Amino acid sequence: QQKVQQSPESLTVSEGAMASLNCTFSDGTSDNFRWYRQHSGKGLEVLVSIFSDGEKEEGRFTAHLNRASLHVSLHIREPQPSDSAVYLCAMRENAYKVIFGKGTHLHVLP
Amino acid sequence: DMKVTQMPRYLIKRMGENVLLECGQDMSHETMYWYRQDPGLGLQLIYISYDVDSNSEGDIPKGYRVSRKKREHFSLILDSAKTNQTSVYFCASSLGTGTEQFFGPGTRLTVL
Secondary structure, eight states, X not given: XXXXXXXXXXXXXXXXXXXXXXXXXXXXXXXXEEEEEEOTTSOEEEEEEEOSSEEEEETTEEEEEEGGGTEEEEEESSOOGGGOEEEEEEEEOSSSOEEEOOOEEEEEEO | OOOEEEEOSEEEEOTTOOEEXXXXXXXXXXXEEEEEEETTTEEEEEEEEEXXXXXXXXXXOTTOEEEEEETTEXXXXXXXXXXXXXXXXXXXXXXXXXXXXXXXXXXXXXXX
16 A cells, blocks of 8 residues: 555646645654655655644645644645646655655646 | 756666666755656655765665765666666755755656
């Protein structure tokens, strides 16, 4: 079973509408979660890092972590076509190793 | 400007040829990583390097080896490349335990 599962696999939203992405994980002991964005043909860039239950905002990107529910989400406020990309959830498994989800493809229509 | 660089960006090799992928970082990060990314499989960890000459296998090390002789450089070597090693390879670096990983732009390798 995948340790980090993302949903949906693909999401299409209109420009300006809130986009919500989900990530469930199998290990509630981790205290280190990140959301990355990957534009087509590019590397990964970190959007939000969250280390405790609750909410963390970085500009238009807000992460919500609930370790009891094994769930972390990413909400993108006022998404733009330039936000079209693959979004990856990542969970730290141990001191050096990070487990990535397979990603959600976000398409933002103008 | 903090960055991770990868060379080459694109590479085509024939099965059985040797492949050298290079990664550099200018942040004096101790830890460096090699991943491969395949459709439907996501990012898979190949090797971790904790510092110079201190490397550890990741989840899929078979068919790969690494070299780290300087803190700022980390190489991935494929001895006798196989067609199933066609993939996009990413290098990353981090300052230390649990800190953010900075990723390079990737190398797209095709093995014919």
